[in-house]
Amino acid sequence: MKPTAMRSILRLLRATALLLAFALLAACAHAPPRNPLATWVPSPNHDIRRPVLIVLHFTEQQSVAQSLDTLRTRNSGGPVSAHYLIGSDGHIYQLVPDQWRAWQAGPGRWGTITDLNSASIGIELDNDGQTPFAQAQIASLLRLLADLTTRLHIPPTQIIGHEDLAPGRKDDPGPLFPWRQLADAGFGRWPRGPLCDPPPGFDPWMAMAVVGYALDDRAAAVRSFHHHFRGMEGDTLDAEDLRILYNLAQQIEPAPDTCNAPPPQAPGD
DSSP: OOHHHHHHHHHHHHHHHHHHHHHHHHHHHHSOOOOTTSOOOOOSOOOOOOOOEEEEEEOOSSOHHHHHHHTTSEETTEEOOOSEEEOTTOOEEEOSOTTSOOSOSOSOOBTTBOOHHHHEEEEEEOOOSSSOOOHHHHHHHHHHHHHHHHHSOOOTTOEEEHHHHSBTTBOOSOTTSOHHHHHHTTOSOOOOSOOOBOOTTOOHHHHHHHHTOOOSSHHHHHHHHHHHHTSSOOSSOOHHHHHHHHHHHHHHSOOOOOOBOOOOOOTTO
C-alpha cells in the first residue's frame, strides 16, 4: 500500500474515533443520574417536572445584554436565572429548559404553592421598572404564553407577577404592567362582568387568600393587589377593591349570586 493511501486511512480512522468519542460523551451527558449503590433497573413509569404556574418579572436593568449576564452568572445576591427573557424589541431568549427548575421566584407563596421555583415557569421582561412596557415585547409575551399554556397544559388563569407571590419583598412587574391587555387575550385572572357590592358578611381577606395572596403582611398584599388589578399604589382596601375581590372570588369559588349594583355617586364625588 502506498504511504499516501496509508496516511489517508489513518486520518479517517482517527476522525472516526473522535466522532465516536463525542457521541459517547453526548450520550453520557443526557443519561439520567444513577446511584452507584443500587442496581439500575429502569421503569417506564415516571414523568418530567410539570409546571402549573407562570411568573412574570421585570429585569430592573438597562439592557438585554446586562440581563443575560445577570441571569447566567453569580451576582451580588447570588445566582439567579429564568426560563425566558423577552427584550423590549420582542426577541425571546430561552435560558433554562421548561422541564428544569430555574432560580427565579425565591421565597414566597401563591395559594397552597410554597416551592414556586419547582412549580413555575419564569419569564423576565427587559424593563427598568419605570418605563411603560413596549408593545412589541407584550406581543411576544402573548405568543409565548399561548405556547406555554397549550404545550405544558398550564391553566391560562395561572399567570401572576413576582410581587403577587412575594408581597413586600418584590415589586415586579409593577403597576405599569398591562394586566388588562393580557386578560383581554385570555391570560391571567381578571374581573368579569359588572362589579357589584358584595353581600353583608363578605370577608375581603378571605377573598384575597382565595385568589392566592399570602396575608402574613396584609398591607404589602394590598399593595401588590393594587399594582396588579388597579395599576396604582396604596395599602388599604376601599369599596372598589371589595367589588373586585368579590368578583374574583366568585370566579374561583362560586356562591349564590347576591350581586348588588353599587350606589350612584353624588355630584362632585
